[in-house]
Amino acid sequence: MDTQQISAPSRASSGVVHDNSRHTSRFTVVGNHLTQHRELSLTAIGLAAHIQAMPAGAGIGIKDLAGRFPESEARIAAALRELEAHGYLRRTRTRLANGRIVTRTVSCNQPSDQRRTDSLPGRDCPQRTVRPPTPVRPCSEPEADDAHPARSRTRTHTKPAPRREPAPLLVPKPAFPAASLLRTATDLLAGLHHQDPRLLLSEQDVDALAPGVAAWLEREVGPAAVQHALTTDLPPEGMRRPAGLLAHRLTARLPPPPPFLPPATLPPGPIPLQNCEGCDRAFRAAEPGECSDCRTEDFHPTAQQL
Structure with a gap:
């Protein structure tokens, strides 16, 4: 009796498996330098592939793209700035004869710096000097043509959050701040x-x-x-x-005020001084009158008894 052979599972089953069909119409060639770019976001990569597949003259303004996809205008504007910084887009503003400001957008299927290195002919975009990448800022930039030239240059920037000051300290106050x-x-x-x-x-x-x-x-x-x-x-x-x-x-935890204590009984004050009405001498008494010497009933001798 033959022994059944058990084959080990293929390691490739854990990764992606491609089921490819050859395109004969309605396809766009996109380079791996874009689809596998390490510095671009997935939104920017998908947006670049969509723009490269658009016919010449199609509107790719921020409002146009936001109307086709669920991403917000701010996110689409940030993705366009990423593509412009890495050489996949060139956007220039031009003033027409009637005063309107329009945005000219050129889509490059290969970045400018890579074209100069490879020296490949037949590319869509001419060679140009690569400017330093523009930092991506959290702001919404008007992309579509505007009827007012001054308004087309306005940018709505996100203001930094104001710094929160600490709350004031509230404490009880003394009745008599000595x-x-x-x-x-x-x-x-x-x-x-x-x-x-x-x-x-x-x-x-x-x-x-x-x-x-x-x-x-x-x-x-x-x-x-x-x-x-x-x-x-x-x-x-x-x-x-x-x-x-x-x-x-x-x-x-403020304690209550101390209990009220009535003032203690004051000792009697000194007896005031009075002037005697008889001899005009000073003596102490509660009321005006005569001194003790003048109030005595001692017998005063008369002239007959002398």
């Missing part, structure tokens, strides 16, 4: 980095947080207690803005 309280608060904030190096604050942050610390000190909270409330249970990581965390703690 200079001594603010000085103590500033010294406390400037020394927080000794407890945690991440709490090294800038001068601007210290000035913004000082009123919040002064509000705590005004409510009879000592500097040590304020420092403990600000530096304990800090997150182990992710402190991108320490001043914002301190401002939140100063606001969210």
Whole structure:
């Protein structure tokens, strides 16, 4: 009995397999230097192949191409700039006799620098000096002819996103911002980095947080207690803005005001001085009158008794 031979699977089955048919009509020859270009995007390669297959005189403006394909005008404009930078397109603007600005587009089936190297005759595009590649910028460029010459030169550029400024620090304010309280608060904030190096604050942050610390000190909270409330249970990581965390703690953990204490009873003041109405001598009494000497009922001798 014969043993059945098991053939190993072909390694070529894991890659692409070509099922080609020879074209006899309606075909375009596209070079591998374009289809396998390492620096062009797939959008640019496909757009170049489409343009090379178009008949002479066909419209290939940005709006024309955007009407045929699902890509946006911005993406098509970027692909055209790629092809122009690598020598597959030449676009020049020409002013006509009536003042209109038109764009002349020349499609090259082989880049200019490669034609000079190969010295092959019969190409569609004449040899020219290759300019440095134009960097692709995220902007939409008008491609179709425009009725207004000044408007045809306008370009809509994407503005850079504005820089976001940090939110202002909101902290409680003391009822009576005494200079001594603010000085103590500033010294406390400037020394927080000794407890945690991440709490090294800038001068601007210290000035913004000082009123919040002064509000705590005004409510009879000592500097040590304020420092403990600000530096304990800090997150182990992710402190991108320490001043914002301190401002939140100063606001969210603000203690209540101390209880109201009525003023203590003042001791009685000194008895005021009065001038005696009898002898005009000074004496202390609550009301005006005579001194004790003038109010005595001692017997005064008369002339008969002398």
